[in-house]
Amino acid sequence: MSMFKPSILTIALATAGISSFASHAQEEQSTAKNDVEVIEVKGFRGSVVESINTKRFSSEVVESISAEDIGKLPDSSIAESIARLPGLTAQRLDGRASRVSVRGFSENESATTFNGREQVSIGDNRGVEFDLYPSEIMSGVTVYKTPNASLDAEGIAGVIDMQTVKPLSKGERVIMFNGQLEQTGFDKLNPDGDDQGFRGTVSYIDQFADDTIGVAFAYNTMSSPNQEKRWNSWGYPDYSISENKVRDDTTVGPYNPILGGAKPFVRSSTLERDSAMLVIEAAPTDRLNMTFDALYVDFTDEKILRGIEVPFAWGQGTIDPSSAVVDAESGFITSAVTQGQRVVVRNDYEERNAELTQFGFNTKYDISDDWSVEFDASRSEVERQIWSIESYSGTGRGDNNGVADNIGYAFDGGNTGAQFSHGLDYSDYGLIQLGGPLTWATSKALNLKYGLTDEDNKDISDYKDHAQDGFINAPEINDELSTLKLAASKVLDNEYISKINFGMSYRDREKSKKSEGYFMTLSGFSVDNPGMVSVPEQYRLGSASLDFIGMGDMIAYDTNALVNDGYYDLLQESLNEPKHLTRSWTVQEKVTAFFVQADINAELGSIPVTGNVGVRYVKTEQSSQGYEASSVNGLVQAIPTDVSHDYSHILPSLNLSFAIDEDQTIRFGAAKTISRARLDEMHASLETSFSSAQPDDSGNYWTVSGGNPKLEPKEATGFDLSYENYFDAEGYFSAAFFYKDITQWIFDDNYTVDLSGKPNPASGEVPPVDQQTGTRSSKVNGGGGDLWGYELALTLPFNIFHSSLDGFGIIASHTGVEQDIQDHKGNEYELPGLSDQIDSLTVYFERSGFQARTSMRKRSDFKGDIYGAGFETTQVDIKGETIWDAQVGYDFGEGGVESLDGLSVTFQVQNITEEPFVSLQGDSDLQVRDYQDxxxxxxxxFSYKL
Structure with missing residues (x-):
């Protein structure tokens, strides 16, 4: 068969800065003349060249970021680097890029792998939070936008694969030290917070025994501060100015949206992370290669939050009708004053701990020149605990005790929330004392413990239901995953097919969540002693400023120390609240897959055609254990549950590359793909209740809510068509169109279920026949529709215009996405994570050791997941954002300073324009849920390479 031979330029491209594609480069070089001059580009430009070549020589549609050396990815965060790739973007979580969306789909619709193996996650679901993984120990990331049959992970959006270095491919000893000092733009927002941090990495790569054994080791430690000024609202109820009350069934006349209440605060966080990576590679013969890799991450995220919860329409104060100002366009009450209002001063502390361990072993053996086999096994586990304390203080215990305040609010017309006015000094330790100033919840167990019952002879009416002086959320997650893979390949002497790959894989995953909460009550509290307690001197930390929302200073004290030293008694909320059992569950998945794939190497006329065609059969057995919980007379009753389900899919895939010439390629991809249901949606825990008083709107007397362990994956068939032009060693242009035919999704639903023979939890008796149906609330499969979009990407080195511009260049991309999705009832539905426009831009200069670049990533509005009350995943409307970063650096060796060869320094500014994170809650942009600055x-x- 006649095939074109690679030119000297192609060979140079394939070898320029390549480590992960070294074997490919060697194959190309074998056909070249011995005097080929290899283009060697280092630094950021070297990373760009390697990323381009990964895309160019891949059989699939991929995007890539690469490191010139281990520990030298272009950004301090993997998520930030990934988010600049065409079609990708990130959602910030507490100020850090963490969750990555691919082509309009949320993080739950893409799979994440580490050296090709699926990853566990520290969240409640499947989506990986990338700030768990240090960029300093990674050699690169590849994003597969089109799958192949041998890829051992499933995701409608794609697969994100993080890679460690292969020490034998490096070919030299490398000892490197990296360090960074970090400073937040805000001074300390809390007196006990951090505004300075550091990170450091030491890495070592070497080869032994005549380059048959290679070792790579990296250790990274980090203490990274993050600070935030946050406006947060409770919500926006409808309010009647004329009747001076929130709308209810008796409200008459006009009503307007109003601020129900607010919880603004300042947050100081410190993310501490210690990571160690080890890779041992052995190639005792030319036919055998064995690799062992291990990763350990110890992750602690400590948050200190201080703020004031201010009730308005939902408070006990009276709103002055004359103070209400109504926006003419939206009808929203933009400002008002509430008189006689009492607030809750909050000093909160949260600690999130996670520990990840992962081990993997891979061996490849070439039985002959034609046959090879591969075996891969891995084990990964993550444990996560959260300890989140809310501490309350105020002017007096109870809704009607203590000094009240007249508080006003005014929205400024932007998305920044409201400014407040007040009359009290909330930094006065004599005025603001420990204790619950407002009624948050009624707990039967709490009231029984402290004698707060209607049968008491004491006059405690002012304090009844006020034994809650704080609360602790303490959920735990454990995620375990074991994988096995056995594959083989056969080289063919065929005019169309160059190789056949086939094999099987097995994944066994178990994820469990335990939910718990604790009521906090001041030690010594009783019906005889219901008062407040002054903050002891040794726990006072001065004050925290809330000037950014007009509330002045507030008292600051060490909440965690008060709890640890026994100043509060704790009582489990799960004693009388079934929600903790319904949020506790175990989900198990056993996935067995078989695949066969043919690598294509043919000609269409005179055009070389490469790629692959294959099919993957996936069998899934899933089960879940949990609880069916009910509340009976204020106490919890629970029955264990155990539900199993299985399903299978046949997933064909096709990837074709048409080499128009040595620079231009047209790619086509088609595949059926699946995304498995979120784990917090497919559990077997549920809450049931029965009311014989009257049926609900559906005519049912039972109410059942919880997970659905019989959920099946979302399904889609995708098509990709792209044009790529590699016009220079450092430059390319691509244009792509993609389309997803979604045939099944997952939606909320309420439906009737038959509960014949089920006894009433309160009485133990089976209800009458006409009261044996229930309304079930859960996720269900169904619906579907279309998603389509386009991507434009350009990497342009300016030296193609003139040699004097060598070192200058831009990297830019634009993605547009549209959707037409309907739920199972035919209603329009907006996909979570979908921004209809995504843009990225990097302008760089690198020459003679000097490096400078500025980067921008931009996305339009989207729906995103955040942590809500009790750390439940909550979806909100998030405003689009544009984030700018910049970096300058100098490599002394490249600059000709021989005495400092190997040393480079950098200075970076992140979020230059102080772009906030904004989410909305209502029909108007004025109705801000969160404004996070x-x-x-x-x-x-610095980086120093020996």
Whole structure:
């Protein structure tokens, strides 16, 4: 068969800065003349070239970021680097890019792998939070936008694969030290917070025994501060100015949306992470290669939050009708004053701990020149605990005790929330004392413990249901995953097919969540002693400023120390609240897959055609254990549940590359793909209740809510068509169109279920026949529709215009996405994570050791997941954002300073324009749920390579 031979330029491209594609480069070089001059580009430009070549020589549609050396990815965060790739973007979580969306789909619709193996996650679901993984120990990331049959992970959006270095491919000893100092743009927002941090990495790569054994080791430690000024609202109820009350069934006349209440605060966080990575590679013969890799991450995220919860329409104060100002366009009450209002001063502390361990072993053996086999096994586990304390204080215990305040609010017309006016000094330790100033919840167990019952002879009416002086959320997650893979390949002497790959894989995953909460009550509280307690001197920390929302200073004290030292008694909320059992569950998945794939190497006329065609059969057995919980006379009754389900899919895939010439390629991809249901949606825990008083709107007397362990995956058939032009060693242009035919999704639903013979939990008796149906609330499969879009990407080195511009260049991309999705009832539905426009831009200069670049990533509005009350996943409307970063650096060796060869320094500014994170709650942009201002971050770093 006649095939074109690679030119000298192609060979140079394939070898320029390549480590992960070294074997491919060697194959190309074998056909070249011995005097080929290899283009060697280092630094950021070297990373760009390697990323381009990964895309160019892949059989699939991929995007890639690569490191010139281990520990030298272009950004301090993997998520930030990934988010600049065409079609990708990130959602910030507490100021850090963490969750990555691919082509309009949320993080739950893409799979994440580490050296090709699926990953566990520290969240409640499947989506990986990338700030768990240090960029300093990674050699690169590849994003597969089209799958192949041998890819051992499933995701409608794609697969994100993080890679460690292969020490034998490096070919030299490398000892490197990296360090960074970090400074937040805000001064300390809390007196006990951090505004300075550091990170450091030491890495070692070497080869032994005549380059048959290679070792790579990296250790990274980090203490990274993050600060935030946050406006947060409770919500926006309808309010009647004329009747001076929130709308109810008796309200008459006009009503307007009004601020129900607010919880603004300042947050100081410190993310501490210690990571160690080890890779041992052995190639005792030319036919055998064995690799062992291990990763350990110890992750602690400590948050200190201080703020004031201010009730308005939902408070006990009276709103002055004359103070209400109504926006003419939206009808929203933009400002008002509430008189006689009492607030809750909050000093909160949260600690999130996670520990990840992962081990993997891979061996490849070439039985002959034609046959090879591969075996891969891995085990990964993550444990996560959260300890989140809310501490309450105020002017007096109970809704009607203590000094009240007249508080006003005014929205400024933007998305920044409201400014407040007040009359009290909330930094006065004599005025603001420990204790519950407002009624949050009625707990039968709490009232029984402290004698707060209607049968009491004491006059405690002012304090009844006020034994809650704080609360602790303490959920735990454990996620375990074991994988096995056995594959083989056969090289063919065929005009169309160059190789056949086939094999099987097995994944066994178990994820469990335990939910718990604790009521906090001041030690010594009783019906005889229901008062407040002054903050002891040794726990006072001065004050925290809330000037950014007009509330002045507030008292600051060490909440965690007060709890640890026994100043509060704790009582489990799960004693009388079934929600903790319904949020506790175990989900198990056993996935067995078989695949066969043919690698294509043919000609269409005179056009070389490469790629692959294959099919993957996936069998899934899932089960879940949990609880069916009910509340009976204020106490919890629970029955264990155990539900199993299985299903299978046949997933064909096709990838074709048409080499128009050595620079231009047209790609086509088609595949059926699946995304498995979120784990917090497919559990077997549920809550049931029965009311014989009257049926609900559906005519049912039972109410059942919870997970659905019989959920099956979302399904889609995708098509990709792209044009790629590699016009220079450092430059390319691509245009792509993609389409997803979604045939099944997952939606909320309420439906009737038959509960014949089920006894009433309160009486133990089976209800009458006409009261044996229930309304079930859960997720269900169904619906579908279309998603389509386009991507434009350009990497342009300016030296193609003139040699004097060598070192200048831009990297830019634009993605547009549209959807037409309907739920199972035919209603329009907006996909979570979908921004209809995504843009990225990097302008760089690198020459003679000097490096400078500025980067921008931009996305339009979207729906995103955040942590809500009790750390439940909550979806909100998030405003689009544009984030700018910049970095300058100098490599002394490249600059000709021989005495400092190997040393480079960098200075980076993140979030230059102080772009906030904004989410909405209502029909108007004025109805802000969250306005989070993180400020800027400054990093000064160095790297030294021996």
């Amino acid at each position: 993180y400020g800027r971050t400054f990093l000064l770093g």
